[in-house]
Amino acid sequence: MTAERFDPAVADGRWQAAWDDARCFEADSASTKPKSYVLEMFPYPSGRIHIGHVRNYTMGDVLARYRKLKGFEVLHPMGWDAFGMPAENAAMEKGVHPGGWTYDNIATMKGQLKQLGFALDWSREFATCDPEYYGHEQAQFIDLYEAGLVYRKESEVNWDPVDMTVLANEQVIDGKGWRSGAEVEKRKLNQWFLKITQFADDLLTGLDGLENWPEKVRLMQANWIGKSKGLEFAFDLSNGDKLPVYTTRPDTIFGASFVAVAADHPVAQAVAADSTEAQDFIALCKKGGTTAAALETAEKLGFDTGITARHPFSGEPLPVYIANFVLMDYGTGAIMAVPGHDQRDFEFATKYGLPIPRVVAGSLEDSGKPFDGEAEAGDGVLVNSDFLTGMAVEEAKAEVISRAEAGGWGRGTVVWRLRDWGVSRQRYWGTPIPFIHCDACGVVPVPKDQLPVKLPEDVDFKTPGNPLERHPTWKHVDCPKCGAAARRETDTLDTFVNSSWYFLRFASQPKDKAFDPAEVAQWLPVDQYIGGIEHAILHLLYARFWTRALAHVGALEVKEPFASLFTQGMVTHETYGRKVDGREVWYTPAEVERTGNGATLKADGQPVQIGKVIKMSKSKKNVVDPEDIIRDYGADAVRWFMLSDSPPERDLPWSEAGIEGCGRFVQRLWRLFAQAGNGGAGADAEVDMALERKIHQTVAAVAEDIEALSFNKAVARIYELVGAVEKAPLSSSRNSAIRTLVVLVAPMMPHLAEEARAQFNLGIGLVAEDSWPKVDPAMLVEDEVTIAVQHKGKLRDTLTAPKDASKEDLEALALASEKVQRSIDGAEIRKVIVVPGRLVNIVT
RNA sequence: GCCUCUGUGGCGGAAUUGGUAGACGCGCUCGACUCAAAAUCGAGUUUCUUCGGAAGUGCCGGUUCGAGUCCGGCCAGAGGUACCA
Numbered sequence A: 001m002t003a004e005r006f007d008p009a010v011a012d013g014r015w016q017a018a019w020d021d022a023r024c025f026e027a028d029s030a031s032t033k034p035k036s037y038v039l040e041m042f043p044y045p046s047g048r049i050h051i052g053h054v055r056n057y058t059m060g061d062v063l064a065r066y067r068k069l070k071g072f073e074v075l076h077p078m079g080w081d082a083f084g085m086p087a088e089n090a091a092m093e094k095g096v097h098p099g100g101w102t103y104d105n106i107a108t109m110k111g112q113l114k115q116l117g118f119a120l121d122w123s124r125e126f127a128t129c130d131p132e133y134y135g136h137e138q139a140q141f142i143d144l145y146e147a148g149l150v151y152r153k154e155s156e157v158n159w160d161p162v163d164m165t166v167l168a169n170e171q172v173i174d175g176k177g178w179r180s181g182a183e184v185e186k187r188k189l190n191q192w193f194l195k196i197t198q199f200a201d202d203l204l205t206g207l208d209g210l211e212n213w214p215e216k217v218r219l220m221q222a223n224w225i226g227k228s229k230g231l232e233f234a235f236d237l238s239n240g241d242k243l244p245v246y247t248t249r250p251d252t253i254f255g256a257s258f259v260a261v262a263a264d265h266p267v268a269q270a271v272a273a274d275s276t277e278a279q280d281f282i283a284l285c286k287k288g289g290t291t292a293a294a295l296e297t298a299e300k301l302g303f304d305t306g307i308t309a310r311h312p313f314s315g316e317p318l319p320v321y322i323a324n325f326v327l328m329d330y331g332t333g334a335i336m337a338v339p340g341h342d343q344r345d346f347e348f349a350t351k352y353g354l355p356i357p358r359v360v361a362g363s364l365e366d367s368g369k370p371f372d373g374e375a376e377a378g379d380g381v382l383v384n385s386d387f388l389t390g391m392a393v394e395e396a397k398a399e400v401i402s403r404a405e406a407g408g409w410g411r412g413t414v415v416w417r418l419r420d421w422g423v424s425r426q427r428y429w430g431t432p433i434p435f436i437h438c439d440a441c442g443v444v445p446v447p448k449d450q451l452p453v454k455l456p457e458d459v460d461f462k463t464p465g466n467p468l469e470r471h472p473t474w475k476h477v478d479c480p481k482c483g484a485a486a487r488r489e490t491d492t493l494d495t496f497v498n499s500s501w502y503f504l505r506f507a508s509q510p511k512d513k514a515f516d517p518a519e520v521a522q523w524l525p526v527d528q529y530i531g532g533i534e535h536a537i538l539h540l541l542y543a544r545f546w547t548r549a550l551a552h553v554g555a556l557e558v559k560e561p562f563a564s565l566f567t568q569g570m571v572t573h574e575t576y577g578r579k580v581d582g583r584e585v586w587y588t589p590a591e592v593e594r595t596g597n598g599a600t601l602k603a604d605g606q607p608v609q610i611g612k613v614i615k616m617s618k619s620k621k622n623v624v625d626p627e628d629i630i631r632d633y634g635a636d637a638v639r640w641f642m643l644s645d646s647p648p649e650r651d652l653p654w655s656e657a658g659i660e661g662c663g664r665f666v667q668r669l670w671r672l673f674a675q676a677g678n679g680g681a682g683a684d685a686e687v688d689m690a691l692e693r694k695i696h697q698t699v700a701a702v703a704e705d706i707e708a709l710s711f712n713k714a715v716a717r718i719y720e721l722v723g724a725v726e727k728a729p730l731s732s733s734r735n736s737a738i739r740t741l742v743v744l745v746a747p748m749m750p751h752l753a754e755e756a757r758a759q760f761n762l763g764i765g766l767v768a769e770d771s772w773p774k775v776d777p778a779m780l781v782e783d784e785v786t787i788a789v790q791h792k793g794k795l796r797d798t799l800t801a802p803k804d805a806s807k808e809d810l811e812a813l814a815l816a817s818e819k820v821q822r823s824i825d826g827a828e829i830r831k832v833i834v835v836p837g838r839l840v841n842i843v844t
Numbered sequence B: 001g002c003c004u005c006u007g008u009g010g011c012g013g014a015a016u017u018g019g020u021a022g023a024c025g026c027g028c029u030c031g032a033c034u035c036a037a038a039a040u041c042g043a044g045u046u047u048c049u050u051c052g053g054a055a056g057u058g059c060c061g062g063u064u065c066g067a068g069u070c071c072g073g074c075c076a077g078a079g080g081u082a083c084c085a
Helices: A008-022 A051-069 A085-094 A098-115 A131-146 A196-209 A215-225 A250-255 A266-273 A276-287 A292-297 A343-352 A364-368 A393-407 A502-507 A517-523 A538-552 A626-633 A635-643 A656-673 A689-707 A711-727 A732-745 A750-759 A807-816 A818-824
Strands: A035-040 A073-075 A150-160 A165-167 A185-194 A227-237 A242-247 A258-261 A302-310 A317-323 A334-337 A410-416 A435-438 A442-445 A476-478 A485-488 A528-532 A565-568 A571-580 A583-587 A592-595 A598-601 A609-615 A784-791 A794-802 A831-835 A839-843
Touching (some): A008 A098, A008 A626, A008 A635, A008 A750, A035 A517, A051 A528, A051 A571, A051 A635, A051 A689, A085 A098, A131 A442, A131 A538, A196 A215, A196 A227, A196 A538, A215 A538, A215 A565, A242 A250, A242 A334, A250 A393, A266 A276, A276 A317, A317 A343, A502 A517, A502 A538, A626 A635, A635 A750, A656 A711, A656 A750, A689 A732, A732 A750, A784 A807, A784 A818, A794 A807, A794 A818, A807 A818, A807 A831
Parallel strands (some): A035 A073, A035 A528, A258 A317, A528 A565
Antiparallel strands (some): A150 A165, A227 A242, A227 A410, A258 A334, A302 A317, A435 A485, A476 A485, A571 A583, A592 A598
16 A cells, blocks of 8 residues: 555455454453443344444444543444344245345345444354344243243234234234235234333333433333323212223313223123124224324214213213223223313214313303313313312312222222233244143243254245244144143244343353343443434333343343433435336436436436435435445545534435545545654654644543534544644644544544554554543643623624633723724723623623 | 424534534635646635624524523424323
C-alpha cells in the first residue's frame, strides 16, 4: 500500500485477521477489571445482513471498543436467533431442509459481519437451533413446569383447513390464510402456557427501577400489563343464579340501567340451551371480525335474555342482555352497564331504548343536565345517587367498595390486562416441548438425562400440516414413568422463548448446564442493550419474565436482565416507482439515476416518481446491500455514515452523497495521519497551547458523547478537531494531536486507525488494545471567553474578556462598546444584568 | 378515541440550570490548481435590507432583563394501543 491513499480492500481484512489472531475481543470471565456487557439484539438468520443490522451493531461496537479502551473487561457477543417460520417457508418453497438453510444463512451473515470489523467475541457464538442450546432450554422449561409456572389449557387458535396448520394472528389476512387463501376457522386446542401473570405486579413495579430505559418503552410495557383497580361483585339473578361482574367505576353504580354478558358466558349459554333465537344471536357475535377496523365500525348488538338482575342498593330489577361488545376473557365476562358514563353502554342503551340516568355532573346544580349525544366519562361530583350524592368520584369509589365488603357481596380487586403466555406452536422448526403423553400417567416430563429432545432430521414439508405430527416414528415413545406406549408432545416452543435467555448463555456456557449462576452474576445485568423499538413489548417483557421465573426456581439471582436499553431508529431511503398498466412498480436505487430534482430509470432513460422516504424494505425495493457499499467505500466509511448526522434514536436517511462524503473523510484523515512525522527538527520544541486545549476538550467531549450514545455529536466534535489540526502550524503539539486522533477515531474507524498507526509509526501495538487518551481537567477551561452584549435582549456586540473578569469590569467593557452606545442612543440605563463568563444585558 | 414522541436553513441536524440560534456534515455558488475532468485547497451559503439594521426555531398568547428551551391553547406528522368494563 502506498501512503497516498488508504485502501480498505487491503487494510480491512488485514486488521480483522490481526484482531482475531490476538484474540482481542474474547471476554475473560476471570478478569479483575471492571466489567461491561454490551449487547445488541441478535439477528434472525434470514439470508443476508441488512442495513438496519449494520446500524445497530455499529452503535454497539463503538461503545464496546470505547469501553475496552477505557479499561473495562468487555463482553460483546454475537449469535443467531435461528428458529422460526421463514426457515419452514423456505423448506416448503425450495425443498431444502430448514436446518441446512439456516446454517447456510448464518455462514453468509457471519462473513458479512466480519467484513465490518465488529469487535465481537466469536468464541461464544451459538445459534438457538443448536441442540445443545435448546436442550438446556428444555431443561429450564421442565424446571418451570415443576415450579407450577407451566400449565396446559384449551385455547382457541386460527386454523387453516387447507394447509392444516395453526396460523399466527399476523398470518390471517381479512379472515383468510396468508398462504392458502382459505377461510380461517377458530379451533380449540390443548396448548401450553407460561404463568407470566403470576409476575404481573413485579414486572410492573420493576419498570420503576429501569431509569435507563426509554420512558416510551416503560409506558408501553405498563399499558400492556394494564393494571386496573375496581370492584367485583355479584348480582342476584331472577332465575336464582349469581352473576359476578367487574367495574372500575363502582361510584356510578346508581347509574346502572342494564347488565350485559359475553356471548361465551355461561349465562348466555344457558339461555341458548332452550332458545334458537339466542343461539342465532351468539353465532352472529362470533362471526364478527376481530380486527381493529371491524370493531371500530361494529354496531352494538344485544339479545334480551328475559332474566333480570337485582341492583345491590336499590333492589330494582335490571334487564340482562347478551351483548357483542362484552369480552369473555377480561374481568368476569359480564358488566354492569352505566350508559351515562360509558360510551359503549351509551350506544347500546340508545339503540335499545334503555334509560340513561346521570350520576356524575360538574356540580350538584347540573344533576338534571341532559347528555349531548355521548357518555361523559370524566371526573365530577356524584348526583342522583342516594348516599353517594355530593361525593367526588374517588371518594364515592372507596365508599361503594367498603360498603360492598362490609355487606359481604363484593370486594375491591385488581384486574390485569396481561394474559398468560401461550407458547405452543404447531410447527417443526422450534424447540420441541419436552413432554410425553401417557394414557395412564398423563403428562410426563422427559427425564433430564434424555435431553435434548432433538428434532428429527428426516422430515417432509410437501404435505400440509405439522411435520412432527406426521413423522412415522418420532412421536412414538414409551412412557418414562410406567413404560407403556406413549406419545411425544409434537408442539414446539414459541421462538420468543429462545430469545428470553440467550444473554445468559452468552455470559456463561458450561457444557452440562444452561449457565453457571456465579459467572452469570458476574456479567449480568447487560450494561447496554441496543435494538429496535419493535421489540419494546414482547421480547423485552418475556426476557424480563423468564429471568424472574429462573430466579423463582433458584437458578439465578438477577431479576432485571437489561440495566440500560437503547432503541435505535430505522434506516430510510426514498422510493422510486412508476405506474405500469395501473399497477405500481418499484425500482431499486441501483436501477435509478438521480438527476437534480428528478430521477430516471437507467434501463430506458424515462422518468420515475420519487416517493416518500421510508424504512428500507424489500417490497418497496428502496434497499442498499451492505456488502455492496462495503466493497465500494470500505467498512470504516460505512460505519462512519451510520454514526453521522442523525441522532441514533431517530431515523437515518440513506444517501449516496452522504456515504461518498464519508469515504472522502476517511481519505482526508489518512492524509492528516501521514503528516504526524512532519513536525520538523526546528518545530519540535514548539507547544501550541490553543491546540493542546482543543485536544483535551475534544477527548472529554467525545467520551461523554459516546457514553450517552450521542454518536452524531461525537462525530461533529471529531470533524471540528480535524479541521483545527489541519489548519494548525507545525509543532510538537500538532504531532501529538495526530497520535491522539488515531485513538479517538478508533472506536468508529478501527481499520483506518490500525493501518495508520502501523504505516506511519504512530505507536506500539494494536490501537484496539490501547487506552483512551487522558484528559487534564485544567486544559478544559479557556482563560479568555467571548461575552455577548445585549441591549433590550438583542445581541449588539461581542467582546473578549478574561474568564474570571468581575461583573463591574464586564459592565464597563460592555458600555465602552461603540455598537452598544449607538444602540442605547442616550437613553437612560435602568438595569444591567451581568452573567459572568457569558453575557451583559443592558435594559433602558 | 386515548397515551407517547417530534416540529429549527435547500437537506440531516447542533444549542449546559432559560443566556451569542443555525455548531458539524451533505448539497449548492464562486475562486485556486489542471489542457480538461476527478481529487484536493480557499471563500461564501436563514430570509429581507435603504448595508444602519430588521425579522426569524409549526401557529396564537403568556411569564421573564432575556424563551428553540418554561406555562396555556391550537395545528401537523410519527409511533403505541383499544369494544379492557
